[in-house]
Amino acid sequence: MPTTLTVHADVRARFPQLRVELVVATGLDNTGHWPDAESALAAAEADAATGALTWSEDDPAIASWHAAYRAFGTNPRRTRPSVDALLRRLVRQGRLPRVNGAVDAYNATSVRFAVPAGAFDLDRLGANVQIRPATADDRFTPLGEPDEVETPGAGEVVxxxxxxxxxxxxxxxxxxxxxxxxxxxxxxxxLERVSADVPAERLAGAAAHLATLLTPHAAAVTSTTLTAEATGVRLDTAAGHALP
Structure with a gap:
């Protein structure tokens, strides 16, 4: 069943420069060792050790997300945007987590390009997914805590x-x-931005980098772009299509 990803009108109005590069991988083999993903993680760790990769809350790539979090009522120093938390961990601890090939690939891409990166199992998605403000009826079960249920704060973007x-x-x-x-x-x-402080070209480069890491382990890798101006994107099992 195709999944359509849309952006709620309120989010589009409040964050008109948002942009999401979407990479779809099908026929994915996420088992075993991914040498290229491991190499990308190791390269990021080496660059952090020499100061070639840095972390700062003043970096526009991070500061723009802090501003967005504050705008919807979240303290970004208590609850950090993913790219902030990952880069901060890398610089302070000198090492990134190893989870599985696909997750390692997007984590390596996130710190290399300083953009938030994440993923969903496409077969676990329904017909409609939306980036929208949370409501009182919403419920969330955190990663790694299948027996826990949280209620997001009203207006929090999810x-x-x-x-x-x-x-x-x-x-x-x-x-x-x-x-x-x-x-x-x-x-x-x-792969996301919330402000033009992060150039569209950087996001596109991140998407290309991630696609390169995914390609040896997938039957097909395709990409598309979601912006505040677009009505939505349909994520087929074979490709992503922007809706007119």
Missing amino acids: YAQGTEVLTRHWNHRDAHLTRVQEATTSAVFM
């Missing part, structure tokens, strides 16, 4: 299908059900 929230605080934390795991065979990856 990815959601129906009342099932797929991410808290836009990109802070993913849901357990739609996580990308070794058994995942189709996935959609999101």
